[in-house]
């Protein structure tokens with residue numbers, strides 16, 4: 498789900514649904530982890546959606562936005578005056594700039610990453626004594642009302658596509674949160690998770706329509722021959738459909 502495009506328009510389209518989806522208790526506990534005078538390092542920050550989800554509990558000048566995409570970092574700088582922007586490729590997990598941070602955050606990121614990277618992150622954060630709040634990890638569950646006979650087949654093809662290498666190695670895709678939970682526990686963290694599904698109804702028709710196209714494209718790319726028919730059928734009933742797209746939030750605190 499995280500790979501469907503990193504254009505500001507797509508990120509803006511999903512932001513209200515992302516914010517409604519986040520598990521509120523994990524978000525509140527994450528905000529409590531930031532000590533006075535400490536920074537929050539937001540990995541794969543995009544335009545700074547995680548900072549906005551914190552709703553002012555952490556001031557703009559405490560945010561360090563880290564991303565490879567210069568254009569997204571410019572938008573983040575404009576939206577959060579006083580924040581810092583760090584152009585950095587997460588491939589270099591051993592060189593992550595953790596100095597001054599009290600919390601590391603990410604959203605819609607872990608499912609893009611390979612298991613070796615998640616292990617590297619857990620090692621770095623444990624050595625630095627830092628907690629991780631990683632929200633909105635796609636977890637492989639998608640359902641619609643009304644359902645169609647091919648929903649499960651399309652979901653299964655989409656989930657295979659999600660495992661493709663996004664530049665650092667084979668992605669964890671729908672297994673991101675469960676794998677991160679296991680890895681962080683093994684590396685000395687207490688881990689709590691919470692469900693954060695996207696709930697799409699009539700008010701989210703634009704996002705739902707974009708999502709259907711993205712799902713169709715991914716399923717077709719891995720050889721699903723009925724992806725076009727499924728898309729046509731879903732579009733025909735879109736105005737009267739709801740969708741639930743599973744995500745999992747995770748908070749890992751070093752023991």
Ligand SMILES: C[S@@+](CC[C@H](N)C(=O)[O-])C[C@H]1O[C@@H](n2cnc3c(N)ncnc32)[C@H](O)[C@@H]1O
Nearest residue numbers: 499503541542543546564565566586587604605
């Ligand atoms: C799905 S977007 C999520 C953006 C933001 N966290 C949000 O929730 O709106 C994933 C972000 O990760 C960034 N990203 C992907 N691979 C990266 C890498 N190797 N190094 C740094 N950033 C990366 C992308 O540029 C993009 O901004």
